[in-house]
Amino acid sequence: MSTGRLTIDLDAVAANWRTLDAKTASDVQTAAVVKADAYGLGVAKVGRALAAAGARRFFVAVAEEGAALRQALGPGPEISIFSGHMSGDTDMVHDLGLVPMLNSVEQMTRHFEALPGHPFGIQLDTGMNRLGMEPGEWSALRELCVAQGPRLIMSHLACADEPDHAMNQQQLSTFLEMTAEIEAPRSLSATGGILLGSQYHFDLTRPGIGLYGGLPYEEARPVVELNLPVVQTRSLAVGETVGYANSWVAERPSRIATVSGGYADGLSRQASNKAVMFYEDTPCPIVGRISMDLICVDITHIRETPKSLEILGKHQNIDDLANISKTIGYEVLTQLGTRYARYYARGREE
Numbered sequence: 001m002s003t004g005r006l007t008i009d010l011d012a013v014a015a016n017w018r019t020l021d022a023k024t025a026s027d028v029q030t031a032a033v034v035k036a037d038a039y040g041l042g043v044a045k046v047g048r049a050l051a052a053a054g055a056r057r058f059f060v061a062v063a064e065e066g067a068a069l070r071q072a073l074g075p076g077p078e079i080s081i082f083s084g085h086m087s088g089d090t091d092m093v094h095d096l097g098l099v100p101m102l103n104s105v106e107q108m109t110r111h112f113e114a115l116p117g118h119p120f121g122i123q124l125d126t127g128m129n130r131l132g133m134e135p136g137e138w139s140a141l142r143e144l145c146v147a148q149g150p151r152l153i154m155s156h157l158a159c160a161d162e163p164d165h166a167m168n169q170q171q172l173s174t175f176l177e178m179t180a181e182i183e184a185p186r187s188l189s190a191t192g193g194i195l196l197g198s199q200y201h202f203d204l205t206r207p208g209i210g211l212y213g214g215l216p217y218e219e220a221r222p223v224v225e226l227n228l229p230v231v232q233t234r235s236l237a238v239g240e241t242v243g244y245a246n247s248w249v250a251e252r253p254s255r256i257a258t259v260s261g262g263y264a265d266g267l268s269r270q271a272s273n274k275a276v277m278f279y280e281d282t283p284c285p286i287v288g289r290i291s292m293d294l295i296c297v298d299i300t301h302i303r304e305t306p307k308s309l310e311i312l313g314k315h316q317n318i319d320d321l322a323n324i325s326k327t328i329g330y331e332v333l334t335q336l337g338t339r340y341a342r343y344y345a346r347g348r349e350e
């Protein structure tokens with residue numbers, strides 16, 4: 001088999017959920033965000049591991065993801081949908097007991113008309129201008145809405161990964177104003193907001209990336225390891241080139257390994273001639289352009305012929321690779337391709 005091997009450590013996901021949960025007071029509930037197939041790691045396996053760790057509330061982006069999660073978890077855990085109640089969602093929301101976060105007067109009308117009495121939450125826009133009701137809209141609907149008993153009133157921080165950013169305090173004040181004298185449970189924070197401190201915690205937190213080992217949760221246990229098999233090795237003379245556009249030239253006699261994996265597997269071309277892969281503890285530079293299915297690596301300094309090289313793991317985490325690739329850990333994870341053989345590891349508890 002010549003596809004990469006992606007190992008997902010479910011115990012690390014569970015441990016990250018527990019340590020994030022421990023950062024808030026005992027009366028603050030910690031949910032789990034598993035949108036985009038649990039950030040690309042597989043919503044069924046990850047969802048069950050989180051439920052076993054104690055998570056009782058889950059968030060997804062769209063109703064279809066909620067349906068997949070319900071199938072994995074069975075009845076019981078509460079599954080909420082950030083994008084709210086869209087036309088066409090009604091049957092899924094009803095039949096699978098999903099909880100839409102209503103984002104507009106249009107969604108509110110749709111929900112109350114189509115599924116009177118069905119649980120819902122509210123998403124408020126406190127300045128990010130992405131999803132949720134704005135202050136003006138909300139003040140007109142607030143009373144009607146609160147009378148229907150929302151399960152949750154939430155908003156989302158735009159700059160929580162920058163603790164000193166003035167936007168955090170500003171959104172907090174707006175959220176407090178918009179929810180003053182409301183008894184419904186409130187939620188403002190994802191991973192970054194949890195780390196901002198207790199005034200951001202309210203009744204429920206919604207961590208995503210921290211569960212999967214990414215920044216801004218620096219203490220997170222790493223979750224993914226990615227090894228790419230060596231397909232072939234060859235020797236190059238001085239002056240020979242590697243890959244498309246001859247972008248790397250051998251300046252010494254070199255040995256090059258070609259590994260299986262490329263930008264079609266979510267490994268960005270931005271990392272060409274920049275990132276390294278690891279043979280055990282030894283870094284080996286990626287040379288030449290990353291192509292669709294293959295990457296060339298300089299292994300001149302390695303005595304053995306490696307069977308595989310590691311691109312994600314203890315030496316290089318998702319944020320290291322993201323920096324080199326001019327992106328963020330979230331994108332590295334969610335781009336991890338479908339060709340990898342995926343292994344779900346358990347029992348590595350430290």
Ligand SMILES: *Cc1c(COP(=O)(O)O)cnc(C)c1O
Pocket residue numbers: 033035082155156189190191192206207208209210
């Ligand atoms: C994605 C998302 C989260 C989780 O954010 P992380 O930064 O991954 O912890 C929480 N809330 C909303 C509204 C989101 O869109």
